[in-house]
Amino acid sequence: MTLMKLSKLPDRTPVKLSMTLPPNLAARLREYADFYAETYGSREEVADLVPFMLEAFLDSDVDFRRGKRTAIAAGIASS
Template identity: 60%
Template sequence: MVELKLAKLPDRTPVKLAITVTPDLLNALRDYAAIYAQTYGTEEPVADLIPAMLTAFLESDRNFIRARETAQRGQS
């Protein structure tokens, strides 16, 4: 088998997740979307911003990253 530089792509099948948020959080998310639109000149629905926000949050949490790597090493 040929070994390519690009590894096999991970599963990218979208998964729908329903959540319930408080009114205060919904207001904050709407405000974020409005500021995002002012900043980038593109309106995006809150539902489209949330996955990117969660990804950015998880990628910036160093303790989470370390703990996750440790847990994954323990599973292999």
Template identity: 55%
Template sequence: MTDLKLPQLPDRNPVKLSIAVMPDLHQALIDYAALYAATYGRDEPVAELIPAMLAAFLESDRSFARNRTKR
């Protein structure tokens, strides 16, 4: 087997999740999308922003990262 610098790529098939949120959270997400559009001059649907928001949240949670690496 060859020693490549690039490791095998992880599974990149998206997993679809369906969730229900309370009306106040839904409004907050709409407000966030509006602020995003005003900031970057580009409209993005809430459904496109949520995965990035969740990833940013998980990456910023030090306790989660610490405990996740212990597995």
């Protein structure tokens, strides 16, 4: 079997997630979308920004990454 430099692509099937937000958080997210529009000159819907916001949050959480590495080292499956 030949090994490629590029590994097999991960599952890219979108997963729909529905949730209910408290009014103050919904308002803050709308404010964030307004700030995004002011900063970049293009308006994006809150629902389009949230996945990228969550990814940035998770990527920046040092303790989460550390815990994930610890779990992998211990052989605990994670998703």
